[in-house]
Amino acid sequence: MSIITELEQRFNPHFRRMAEEIVTEFPKVHTNVWSYPIGALTDYRGHGLGVECSIPTDITEPANQAQMEFVALMIYLKHLDREPRIDMVMVSWGNGLVEAKLSPESVEITETNLAEIEKHLPELFGVLKSAVARGHPAAE
Numbered sequence: 736m737s738i739i740t741e742l743e744q745r746f747n748p749h750f751r752r753m754a755e756e757i758v759t760e761f762p763k764v765h766t767n768v769w770s771y772p773i774g775a776l777t778d779y780r781g782h783g784l785g786v787e788c789s790i791p792t793d794i795t796e797p798a799n800q801a802q803m804e805f806v807a808l809m810i811y812l813k814h815l816d817r818e819p820r821i822d823m824v825m826v827s828w829g830n831g832l833v834e835a836k837l838s839p840e841s842v843e844i845t846e847t848n849l850a851e852i853e854k855h856l857p858e859l860f861g862v863l864k865s866a867v868a869r870g871h872p873a874a875e
Contacts, residue, residue, distance in 0.1 A: 738812070738819055738844060739782050743770050745849065746810060746856075750786040753808065753860050757788055761867055765789040773811065780816045785809035788867050805829030806866045808859050810852065812844065819844045824852050826862045832872040835862040 747768055754766035770784035787807035806828050813822040821844055824837035837855055842848045866872075 738815070739770070742782075742784060742810070742812070742849075745853070746784060749853075749856050750784070750808070753786050753863065757786075757864065757867055760864070761788075761790075763791050764867055774813075779813050781811055781813040781822060782815060783809055783811045786863070788863065790867060790870050792870070804871055806834070806863065806872075808856075808863045813841065821848055821852070824855070824859070826859055826866060828866070828872045830872065834866050834873065835859055 747770065750768045754768055757764055757766055765788070767787045767789070768785075769787060771782070773779060773781040773783050785807050787805060790804040790806065792802045792804055806826065808826050810824050811822040813820050820841040821838075822841045826834040826836075828834070835858075837852065837859065
C-alpha cells in the first residue's frame with residue numbers, strides 16, 4: 736500500500752467527521768475533504784490532504800468565490816520520490832496566515848509521528864472551528 740493510500744485511509748475519516756460537524760454547526764459554510772499531489776514538477780514532490788472550509792464573507796448574499804474566506808486543516812508531505820517526510824500539519828487561511836502549526840520542522844513518516852498527528856487532531860480541529868466561527872484570520 737502506498738503512503739498516500741495509507742494516510743488517506745487513516746486521516747480522511749477524521750476529516751469527513753470534521754466536515755460534517757462544521758456544516759451542522761455552521762450551515763452557510765461549505766466544506767471539502769481533499770487529497771492531491773503538490774509540486775510534482777519541482778523538488779518538493781509532495782502531497783497534501785485535509786479539510787477545507789469556505790466561509791461566505793457576507794452571509795446575506797449567495798456564496799461566490801469573490802465573497803469567500805478559506806481556512807483549512809492540512810497535512811503536507813514532501814520528497815515522496817526519495818526521503819518521504821511530513822512537512823507541515825497546520826490550520827491556515829487561503830491568504831497564507833497560519834492559525835496553528837503542529838511542528839516547526841519536517842519529520843520522518845513513522846508510526847510514532849503519524850500517531851502524534853492523530854493525537855493532536857482534536858486540538859487542531861478546535862482551532863479550525865474557532866477560525867470558522869470568527870470568519871476571518873485573527874490578524875485582521
